[in-house]
Structures are given as structure tokens and as C-alpha cells.
Amino acid sequence: MRTLPGGSRTFSRTNSVEPALRTAAIRGPRRPLSKRDDRRNAGPAGRSLVLARVSCKNRPAMVDSDRHWIRFGQFDPYLKTVKTLDPYKLDPTLTPSSEFYFESGERYLTDLFGEIGRCMAPGFRPRRAVDFGCSVGRIAVPLAARCESMIGVDISPDALAEAERNAAHFRVTNAQWVLSDDDLSRIDGPVDLFHSYNVLQHLPVSRGLAIIRRALALLSPAGVLAIHVPYADLASGARRAINWAQAHVPGIGQLANVARGRPRDYPHMLMNPYDIGAIFSILRDRGCERVHCRFIEQQRYPGAIVIAQVPSDRAPQARSKATTDQTSA
Ligand SMILES: C[S@@+](CC[C@H](N)C(=O)[O-])C[C@H]1O[C@@H](n2cnc3c(N)ncnc32)[C@H](O)[C@@H]1O
Numbered sequence: 001m002r003t004l005p006g007g008s009r010t011f012s013r014t015n016s017v018e019p020a021l022r023t024a025a026i027r028g029p030r031r032p033l034s035k036r037d038d039r040r041n042a043g044p045a046g047r048s049l050v051l052a053r054v055s056c057k058n059r060p061a062m063v064d065s066d067r068h069w070i071r072f073g074q075f076d077p078y079l080k081t082v083k084t085l086d087p088y089k090l091d092p093t094l095t096p097s098s099e100f101y102f103e104s105g106e107r108y109l110t111d112l113f114g115e116i117g118r119c120m121a122p123g124f125r126p127r128r129a130v131d132f133g134c135s136v137g138r139i140a141v142p143l144a145a146r147c148e149s150m151i152g153v154d155i156s157p158d159a160l161a162e163a164e165r166n167a168a169h170f171r172v173t174n175a176q177w178v179l180s181d182d183d184l185s186r187i188d189g190p191v192d193l194f195h196s197y198n199v200l201q202h203l204p205v206s207r208g209l210a211i212i213r214r215a216l217a218l219l220s221p222a223g224v225l226a227i228h229v230p231y232a233d234l235a236s237g238a239r240r241a242i243n244w245a246q247a248h249v250p251g252i253g254q255l256a257n258v259a260r261g262r263p264r265d266y267p268h269m270l271m272n273p274y275d276i277g278a279i280f281s282i283l284r285d286r287g288c289e290r291v292h293c294r295f296i297e298q299q300r301y302p303g304a305i306v307i308a309q310v311p312s313d314r315a316p317q318a319r320s321k322a323t324t325d326q327t328s329a
Pocket of ligand 1 (some may be wrong): 065066069070073132133134135136138139153154155156159180181196197198199202203
């Protein structure tokens, strides 16, 4: 059991652990990213970091968000180079150390579970939980202490490796760390809680909505979905046009990086607001009868944590297991 700075928070495991999950495991990608992917995605000068995908079937040219997040995980898994407006990270009372992240994650979960209990599912205690976009485990590590087993999912292998180290540091033994794919194919359902915070806005909206649908399909009867999404972009039209060009026009992102004094290949962070109505439709189609939203003030991108519970009589949909999973030490 470890105590975080401040002494008030501890992450200890008191529940029994499923034998299969005793060892934290990072499972390998279903299709490893190849050099060919790099070349295909490279900018006009063939640079190593992809700034724009210039031709893509059925999709407008757009930053390859996965690749950029993989890059973030390599050089800045704690996102120290990112100016964040996240109210759960900007707490001046917290120690600015890496453990600061876990304090803020625990505080976030206290609010979230309080809300789920009050508004949706009194006494909610998930047996199996997923944290989608878990990064270094800021929320996933303390989440593991609240359930029997926790699956942290992320697109960045380096962030997952750091999460595994952090879990070991806090003696969390019921966590599994798996690489993400849009089918969520490495999550063996059903799960009682599918959670995601500050992640879906970084994906193209169509992908994010598809992931929400799959997440709902993974939930056990009476399982809970708790996802954060921004629902608006309050920037001026000019600002948004510049951001669009950075994401879609080859070379503009690099120029913007240089202008801001950053390395030219500094990754681009997509920020996509969601149509809350589209999310409500998905929830309604899945039989959710009530939805609870809490607003999260994030200045330019006001967001909401959307909490919904699937009906208790609904059987989880069958899932196919990835066949090429690998387990690393
Ligand atoms: C801003 S961080 C938030 C991390 C964590 N949820 C938290 O609040 O501390 C966004 C995370 O989403 C991950 N991410 C981005 N695209 C993803 C995808 N397609 N699937 C899973 N995770 C993704 C990134 O690698 C990064 O770790």
C-alpha cells in the first residue's frame, strides 16, 4: 500500500483478484505500425513525423491522431509540455510531481463515483472496469483500487509501459494494460464500467462515436458508461480556421510549431467537440433510459461528463477476441 503526497489518499487492493489478471500485461498491437505506415503518412518532404494524411479513402485529409499520441507517449507521457485547462489537473494545492497525477485522478473518481451513486446506480461498485485512453494511469491506477479488475486501454505503448510501472509503484496487481483499437477487440467483455476522460476529443468524431457504440455493447446488464466529451468550441472562426489548417494542410502544423518555439515535429493534438445529441441518440438506441451530465469547464472547449446505465435485463453482446495478442513482461 502506498500513500500519496499529502497522506490522505491510499491505493490499496482489498478485493480478490481474478487469477488471469494477477499480472499486469501489455498486449501487443493487432497490426503493428510499420515503416510503410510512416512513409504513407509522411508529409510532402517525407519527414519522419506525420503531420497530415494527404490522401485517405472516404475521409478528408486529417492528422493521424493515433500516431501523434504514440509520439506524445514517447517523449512526454505526462504531457508536461501541454498547457492544460483540465480542472482536475490544475489544482495548485497538489504537489507538482508525477504523483500529483494520481492525487488528481483519485479526486476525480471520488466525484465521479459520488455522482454515479447519487444519480444513476446507488451503491455502484464495478467488478470489471475499463479506462479508455488511460495514459500513464492517472485515473486508471486509483480506479483499480475501486474494482476487482481494471483494464487500462491506450494507443500509446510507451504510456502503457509507464502506467504499468506506476501500477507496480502503488502495488496495484489487478490491472491489465492493453493497446487500443477502434473495435475495442482486446477487451474481453463484459465490463461493469466503461470510462473515458479527456480522450474522445482527440479522435475524429466518427471514430469516437463508433467507440461509444462498442463500449455500450461491452457493458454488462446495468453496466455504466461514463465518458467525457467537449460539446463546443468557443474559439473565433479565425482561430478555428487556423487549427483546421494545422490539422489538414501539410506543412502548416510544422510552421505553427516553429512559430511557437516548439520542435517542428511536435505532435498535433486534435480537439473535436461532439454533438451531444448524437451521443444521446446512441444511448437511447441502446436502451438507456436516463442520462446524467455534469458540465466540465474547460474554457475554449466546455465539456460534459455523460453518465448512462444500460438496462439490467440486457445481455451483453458477444465479443470476438483478438487472435494476435501478445503479452510482454
Ligand atoms: C489527454 S490524455 C488523457 C489521459 C487520461 N485519461 C487522463 O485523464 O489522465 C489523452 C490520452 O488518450 C490517448 N489516446 C489518444 N487516442 C487514443 C485512441 N485512439 N485509443 C485510446 N487512447 C487514445 C492518448 O494516448 C493519451 O494517453
